[in-house]
């Protein structure tokens with residue numbers, strides 16, 4: 001889908017047709033009109049920002065036999081036509097990703113010496129120029145140092161830091177920013193109108209969000225939608241076809257959050273596999289749009305922002321701060337889901353909607369983890385208690401305080417969690433019962449699991465299968481001096497979160 005049909009069809013053919021590239025096109029048009037064409041240009045920007053489209057328009061303009069007064073190529077002379085159908089002998093487009101060696105550039109150097117055959121200028125567009133090898137860059141540099149007459153190089157790159165400074169310094173550099181929301185929306189409006197299709201604003205917003213500032217991706221995503229288009233196409237169909245479930249999921253989660261229903265949120269997290277970082281980033285993107293609409297007092301972003309209508313702007317800023325901090329926390333944490341759960345607790349607390357009743361009465365079904373390729377089955381209805389008749393259980397009970405103490409050196413959160421948990425041992429399966437899902441997430445994290453299994457093995461002298469289940473009513477095997485209810489101090493103590501809010 002790299003070059004979608006729509007993208008080709010609506011690719012701008014003149015400077016005037018470009019949307020949101022006025023900064024670059026104004027300079028190039030001036031050069032065309034004043035006939036002061038440079039030898040080398042470098043276009044830097046992320047994918048789909050119009051680098052090669054502009055390179056082609058510029059190539060046409062400097063070879064056009066019938067240039068428009070405003071500097072646009074005519075698109076009807078033989079040169080323009082042959083560039084449009086890729087048959088123009090004096091325009092060579094090279095993909096440096098597949099022609100990156102010294103031989104390719106030597107070949108180019110030889111050809112450069114010959115005068116243009118049919119145009120005024122011979123043009124080399126080298127895409128992804130940063131992919132060239134060091135030797136190839138050196139060979140290219142020699143050509144740039146003594147450029148033959150009427151040869152124009154246009155380099156395009158997504159990674160300017162990988163292009164040698166010696167090359168960049170010999171080029172006119174143009175930076176292509178990502179397309180703005182407004183520009184992408186006007187492109188979408190234009191194309192949907194020409195294609196005679198009607199899309200709701202929230203669908204257009206979704207396309208733009210997914211396309212991340214790329215004209216090409218915007219057209220490619222629109223094309224995917226056209227493949228299933230009908231008059232009654234709805235938002236959810238589009239979410240599916242664009243493979244973007246997060247937005248719907250995101251709305252559900254925030255709805256629960258504003259209801260103060262932590263339990264339902266945790267339940268959703270248990271039942272869905274979520275990409276926490278995307279979830280937080282998408283939430284921030286959505287909230288940014290809410291804030292902009294509210295500040296401008298108009299629907300600048302075409303989103304359904306009813307969800308936040310009862311939340312004051314100050315509180316929304318607090319939410320943003322908590323989410324930004326969460327992204328930082330995720331980077332250094334072993335469990336991103338814990339960071340997100342914590343963020344929600346803090347947001348609810350800030351909104352004053354966190355009440356004890358909403359704190360996990362978790363109906364968590366243990367997701368049994370495979371260890372050593374053994375599938376473990378446990379009868380969940382069985383009351384899990386320490387089997388006093390079992391010799392190993394007794395041994396473990398005796399050693400439990402020591403086990404907890406030993407885990408301190410590995411991770412003091414682990415020892416704190418274990419101190420508030422209980423356990424059972426049956427059929428070689430060691431099950432830790434914990435009061436909260438985030439305890440479980442930490443304990444079954446591979447490194448924690450490996451460490452803890454090792455300690456237990458050293459106590460009972462054999463390998464065990466370790467699992468963890470959540471039961472909010474669990475009585476800790478060692479009764480902690482604190483109550484088993486979660487409170488802010490517990491959270492701060494367990495996660496070293498001090499003065500974070």
Ligand SMILES: [Zn+2]
Nearest residue numbers: 064074077080
């Ligand atoms: Zn022309």
